[in-house]
Amino acid sequence: MPFTLATWNINSVRLREALVARLLTEESPDILCLQEIKTPVEKFxxxxxxxxxxxxxxARGQKGYNGVAILSKLPIMDDGDKDFAALGHARHVAARLENGVSIHNFYVPAGGDIPDREQNVKFGQKLDFLTEMRDWFRWEKPDRAILVGDLNIAPREDDVWNHKALLKIVSHTPVEVEHLGAVQDSGNWVDITRQDIPSGPLYSWWSYRAADWDGADKGRRLDHIWATQDIAAAGHSSRILRPCRGWEQPSDHVPVLATFDL
Structure with missing residues (x-):
């Protein structure tokens, strides 16, 4: 059963409902995973x-903050959620397709501005969240699973516009990259996007602070699609929809897509 999956930090689904509808109309993915929906489920x-x-x-919603949702043309069953690091935030939800494939949708904490847990509680929360993800996947060894979402880390040197300049900037610090690598190793996850696009600069986020985001192109690849090794070979046709960053009232993230033949 081939299907195309997209992940997108929408930064308020109610504010950007028209953009979601445009994506669904123009690209028609079978499954769309959204992060930062910023609404209770009853108001989705x-x-x-x-x-x-x-x-x-x-979906798991939250008024004004966080929130994750999985929309699908294909039948899906609610497969639960977990409150990583006991933050009380809606940052994870899982669904299961009829063929048994599970989909985990994550919104990892951004981590604030200072990459030091002693000076910045939010950075410590981010590292704790990632540590719990690592431990959970070690214990609940995933199989036939896909993990997507805004993981708020650009792990590779070519996942950011300037590796050296961002080494002390939250989202690309060595400690964050190490923590994300441990999560990936714990579940034997394969980075599908980089499996399909193995080299060269690749970004999914551009700051609102840049007046000319396209010209400056100071991007980061914060949004990811992973799969367990048993189905990774079925993933292909990965794309990042950069033009969406130029839509009216855009999110600062753009959709990332991949197709799976399962």
């Missing part, structure tokens, strides 16, 4: 998406 604007064929949804 589902009607327009259902009219476009996305009849299934599992």
């Amino acid at each position: 604007p589902m009607e327009q998406f259902q009219a476009l064929g996305y009849r299934y949804m599992v």
Whole structure:
């Protein structure tokens, strides 16, 4: 069963409902995983998406902050969630397809501005969140699973616009990259995007602070699609939809897509 999956930090689904509808209309992924929906589930604007064929949804919402959702044309079952690092945040939800493949949708904490847990509580929370992810996947060894989301870390040198300049900037510090690598190793996860696009600069986020985001091109690859090794070979056709950053009232993130033949 081939299907295309997209992940997108939408930065408020109610504010950007029209952009989600545009993506669903133009790209028509079978599954769309959203992060930072910033709404309780009961206020999620589902009607327009259902009219476009996305009849299934599992989500965890939160008023004004965080929140994750999985929209699907394909039947999905709610497969639970976990409150990593006991933050009380809606940052994870899982769904299961009829073929048994599970999909984990994550929104990892951004971590604030100072990469020091002693000076910055948020950075410590981010590292603790990643440590719990690592331990959970070691214990609950995943198989036939896909992990997506805004992981808020650009791990490779070519995942950021300037490796040396960002070594002390949250999202690319060595300690964060090490923690993310431990999560990846714990579940034997394969980075599908880099499996398909193995070299060269690749970004999915550009700051709102840049007046000319496209010209300056100071991007980072914060959004990821991973798969367990048993199904990684079935993943292909990865794309990052850079033009979405230029849409009216855009998110600072753009969608990342991959197709799986399962």
